[in-house]
Structures are given as structure tokens and as C-alpha cells.
Amino acid sequence: MSRVKLELCEQTLKECYGDIVATIGMYLLQNKTTPLNMIVQRTKMDPKQVRQALCSLIQQNIVSFYRSTSGFVEYTALPDAVLWRLRYPKYIHCAKTLFGDAAELLVEELLLQGRCTLGEAVTKTVKKLNESLAASGSSVPEISHSLIRDKASNLVRARLLRRCEDVIKDKDGKVVSMTEIVHPELLFDPPRGHDFAETVSGSKRSAAQNSEIPLKRIKLETGDAASTMESEAERGPSYWCVNVHQFHHHFRDQAIIAAVARIIDQKASEVMRTMLRLSETKTIPTDPSSADLSFTEIYNAIPKDKIMTRNVVDQYLKCLSQNCCDFVTKAVEALSISEIETVVLERFGSKALRMYRVLLAEKQVEQKQVEEKAMLPPKEAKELLYKMFAENFVTLTELSKAPDHAPARTFYFFNVNLLQVSRMILEKCYKAAANVMIRRQKCILENKRLLDKQERVEAIISSLDAESAAAQKEEIEQMVTPSERKQLKKVEDASKMLETSELLLDHTIFILETYISYTLKPLPLSKK
């Protein structure tokens, strides 16, 4: 992991969970697997605080723990999980667009809690929804528990929620390790009645569990999944969390669909969406290509409100398969190349982009050929090409005719190493995201006094509202001077802009990370 990525993790941890948790988290991120004693010793912090910090990190699914061979419980931090924190707004928005408001609140609750029982999440969601209904004063009847429960089941079925990994306890009932995932399907086992139980009845649960453990172990060894689940029913509700991978899968599909809309048209993207949705459940997420679909399947699955005849669908499929920019075959690569190209365009200008694409298309090109193909004046081309070379966007291969490597007898080929450039840009994205965060915090810190004042004034005004004392209200509003107001507006705009760019940066990070992970694993392990 790079220093820049660590820096971004640090900023994220600090912002979300405070300094103490950030210190512990950073220590774990820097040092891989470590037992508790070591953390206490090295960070020189109060053991109690360390314990609490670890607890919250585990709760947020950032730290996992296992019993090592020597018998210690060791803790490991997952750097990617920290960075997923940046994507929370996106997950929530995605859940909203897919399954509506209730799903939005459910996912939000689970994200904020890290992990909790479904019952808890459902109760809170129902409460929130009814509160907002009451506030808006609509006459819609109260939302019932069962409705939200169904929603939650739907989310699980769509694999947006999953069960958390189970824990293994030793003889004394102490939790020592997380179970390794043996059957991934078990995580998506639909919730049963007991999963919605409102509170975790502690005493009952532990009592049931103690007797259960030996039995369960034996069963796991025999691999009998069904009976394991049954035994779990007696253990009370299990913990659930958000399955970010399914969300990522969805984001990837969204990006592909958007790109199709750009190269063909809106309706073609609709066809693509249908295909991706159909293959979603059939394909293993890490597979390089999606499952084969028949025409009838696609045609029948296209939503009825998008009026399309058989013929039109057939033609669109033809368009998609014929499109020669081979986008459909290598969608993720095309997307990440496109991201890189926009970076080149903004950094070096359109002429440089033209040369860059020459390099991408022709693979190994001599400087003179680049000039000719891109039809640029040699002087300008040289300058831009060497600038890109200096900033590592292009690489150079030397091929000498003679063993002495004399420049006169050597070919110099320029080329682009996509993986390397993606990594470099990814690093820059991490850096930029960290910078944006730092800047935002600084911006807020500098104007802390003003912001506090505004908050106080608003609090007073809202408390006055009930008494509807208009004159008094105005008087208090006057407490914030026009210049202060101006400054507040500026701060607000700035932080809004910084937050937006954080989200945009994350999109680029997402595309590039997906591309890198796909290219690095040409043959992923099939999860059977």
C-alpha cells in the first residue's frame, strides 16, 4: 500500500471516527497483523482506549481478527474498507433509486451502525419514516413493520445486504476469531423470523450459544449447510451489514450503461441495462465475461413501458455487437482508458491527447511517426511528448541495433503502459482526495466561530418559532452581520464544492480500481 493511500485513510478515519480511533487504525494499517499488547505498547495509549477503538473499528467492519497459530488474537485492518467510507453517500443514493425511500433509510442505518441486527434497523427505519410522515402532515396511514421487513428481505435477495461473518468462541465463551467464509451463499441466506427480533436478548443468547458451539463445529466440518442454519435459528438474531461488493457491481454496470448511451443512444443503453440485469444473478461477480443470454430472454425482460418491438431490439443488439470500438467486449478497460484520456486532455491539452491516442492505438511508435500520425508540427509535438514522458504518462523502449547502444544506431519507441499509468493516476486521486479533505477541514476550522454562532442563532430562532414572535426573531437574525453572512455563504459554497469533488474523485478511483483488479486477476477463483 502506498503512502498516499495511507494518508487518505488517515484523513478519512480522523474525519469519521476521531483522533484516537484514527491513531489505532493507522497503526494497524501500517503494521499489518498485530496482537493487542503490541498495539498498546507501540502506540503508548491507554489499553482501555485501544480496546474501545478496536471495538468501534470492528463494528465498522474495518478491522478483522483471527487467532494466530501461537494462540494470540491478532488484528488486521482492511484499507479498502476505510476508503469505502467515501462511497457511503453513493450506496445510500443507489439504494434509494433501486428500492425507494425505505431501502435508503435501511441502508443508511446499517452503514452508520456498521453492523446490527435487521430487527433493530427495521425498527429505526419505521420510526424515522413515521416521524417524517407526521412532520409533513400527510394523511397516509402509518407504515407498518411488516412492510419494511419485506423491503429488508428484498435487499437481501438483491444481495445488497449480507450477514456478517460469524465469530468463533473458545471454551470460556470468549470471542477469539471470525469464521472464515466457507460458503459465500450462506451470507445471503434470506432472513428468517428470528432475524427481525427487536432486541438481542443477551442472557438467552449466550446460554443457547454455549451449548450450540460444539455441535455447530462438527456440522461445519461435515459441510452440512442446511442444518447449520437451523441451529442458528436457536441462537437469536444474527448481525447484518451492507454488501458493498454488490453495490460496486451495480456502479460498474451503471458506468457501462452510461457509456453505451453516449456511443449509441438512450434506447441502446436500455437494452444493455436489461442484459446486465439478467446476467447479474447468473454471473459470478469476478468473472471476466457475463453469462450468455438468448434473444428471447432479453426481449422478454425489457421493461414493458419502454415500447420496443422485437425488430428494434434485434437491431440494437446487432449495433452493440458490431460496434467496432470494441467497447462492449472490454468495457472496464475502455472506461478506465477514457478516464485516463480525460486526465491527459486536461493536463496537456487536446494535441497531447491526440498523440497519446496514437500511442495507445499503435503500441510502439517512434517520435517521428507520432508527429506524422498526429499531424502536428514537429516542434510542438516534441515538447508535448517529452512533457508527458517527464510526467510518466508515456514510457520509452530502447532497441539498439548494435551492442554499443549508441544513440545513432538505436530505435526509440514510445509506448503507454496502461496498468502503470492507471496506478499513477489512482495515486494522484488518493492524494487529491486527501488534499480536498484537509482543505475542507481547514476551511471549517478557520470559520468555526462563525459557524457556531450561526448554529446558535438558528437554534434560538427555531425555539422561537413556536411562539411566533416575529419582531424578536428578526432582532436575533440581525446578530449575524451582513459581512458575516457573506463569509458564511462563501464557506458553505466552498465546502459544498469540496464535497462534490470528493465524490467525483471517488468515481475515478472506483473505475481505476476496478480496472486494475480485473487486469491483475485474469483467472479469478471461481466461488462454487
Added chain:
Amino acid sequence: MAAPMAVVKQELSEDVDIEAKIIELCTLTPKGITDDVIKAEVPQCDIQQRVTAVNRLLSTNRIELLKSGAKLLYKLKDPDAAGQIKGADTEEKVVFQIIKDAQNKGIWTRDIRIKSNLKNIQVLNKILKNLESKKLIKAVKSVNASKKKVYMLYNLEPDQSVTGGPWYSASEFESEFVEILNAQAHKFLQQKALDASIVHPEDPWRKLQTSYASAESVLQHIKNLGISKVDLSVKDMESILDTLIYDGKAELSARTSGTGDGGSVKIYRNIQPLTDTSGLVKTPCGICPVISRCTTDGLISPKTCVYMKEWLDF
């Protein structure tokens, strides 16, 4: 005394006959004739006479001697060239000949020096100046190396490799011209795509097909606009369209040419970039020149960054 005189006279007239015959043969076959041809056509003369005749013709610059494989070829010399160079000394003649042989590709001074064996640069320069002032040769700047001057005959049009084709004028690359053609071609393809979506709104396959344009149709459009003073070929147009592909504004496909020989024509279509501008370059960090030296608490830091300040203040 009379007899030998008569013999000489006869010989002389015979020599002239042979010379005339050789000239005639040479004009009939401008590619040049071999010794055997002369022998067959002028059977009355012996080898001695032939040699003297040929030598005389060579010395008066009316024919030239070329080597083709193992054989010698006699070829008629350009009469004007011989005329033009009249009054010049041998050195000038040699240099002129070398320049003439280089044809419209031109020849570099150093190469002339090597070929002519004129060791003295000043002498050579003087000769070249002389010839230039007589408007027999001219100097042309090469595009390949801007400082390299090549010489060729005055009345010749320089070769594409010297001038660089339609994209160069006065050995300067005309980037504006290329940019204008590029923009116009892009506009044409855009229009084509727009038309296609209006004509076939419900027929995606035909819509896609009609949005493609071949290089010839783009060229025709450019010609109709009358932007170009130069006569452009389809190949030139293709290289312009290729720049559009490299700009990411067009994509290439192929269609069978329809002539039945299995050949295909290149067709082009306007496309949009796949993604929006990346989030990275929407922040100042994406285009920051000193990002590699940026640290949290350093001299260059996001807390004090001027680019950030400007960006947020706009």
C-alpha cells in the same frame, strides 16, 4: 597525294554518317542503345571508326555513356541542358550534371562534394552560386531537416518528400490548415450523425449505418466548401480523418467496396467520449504541477495551496 586526300575525305564523311546514324538511333530509343545495336545498324564501319565516332559525340556532349549491368549504354543528351551549360567550365558542368541526376529529390551540398570530388568547399560554393545566378538550379529547403538545403534544376517541382506534401508550405508545417480541415471533417461527421437520427429514428441499425461516411464523401464536402487551395487526395483526407480518430471524436469501421474484388473502404463515424471529465482534473490537484512535492505540513500543502484558494474563490 590526291589519293590519300580522297581517302581522308571519304573517311571524314563516313565518320559524319556514322555519327548521324548513332544520333538517329538514340532518338529512336530514348532509353539508350548498346554497342551491339550500332554494330548491327552500321555494318560498314569497323570498330575503330565506331570508337572515334562515339568519342567525338561524347566530347561534344551530344550523347552520354551509361553503364547498365555489364553493358555500356549510349544515350542522347538533353540538347537544352548542353546549351544551357554553354560557356561553363568543366567543374561547373560536372556539378550541374550531378544536380540534374538528383532530379526533383534534390541533392545536398555535401553529397555534391563527395560525388564531384571537389575538395575545396569555397570553389564548390562559388560554382553553385554561379549556377544559381544563371537560373539553372535552385535551392530548396527540405522539411526533414530545416537547415539542410538541397539543390535541383530550376524548372523542377520539388518532390513530396522534400516539401512534405500538402501539409507544408515553404517547408513550414501548416498546422492551422490541418486544424481547419480536422474541424470541418468533424463538423461534417456530426451533421451526418444528426441527419441519420432524424431520418431513421425508429431504425437503430440503419441509423448507425447511415451515420458513417467514407473519406471520399468528406473530401467532396471539403472541396465544395473551397477551403483548400491545394488539391487533396483521398489519402490526404484519410490522414485527416485519422487525426479525428486519435482525437477521440470519430471511430473507424469498414464496409465492402461493392466492386466485387473483396476490397473494403474505410468509413468513419462521429462518437462521443465514453466518460465525463474525470473527477481528478476537476480539482486543482489533477493539473497541479507541484503535486509530487505536496505534503500535509510542508511548504507546499493543501492548507496553504494557492491553486485551491483561487479555485474556491473563483
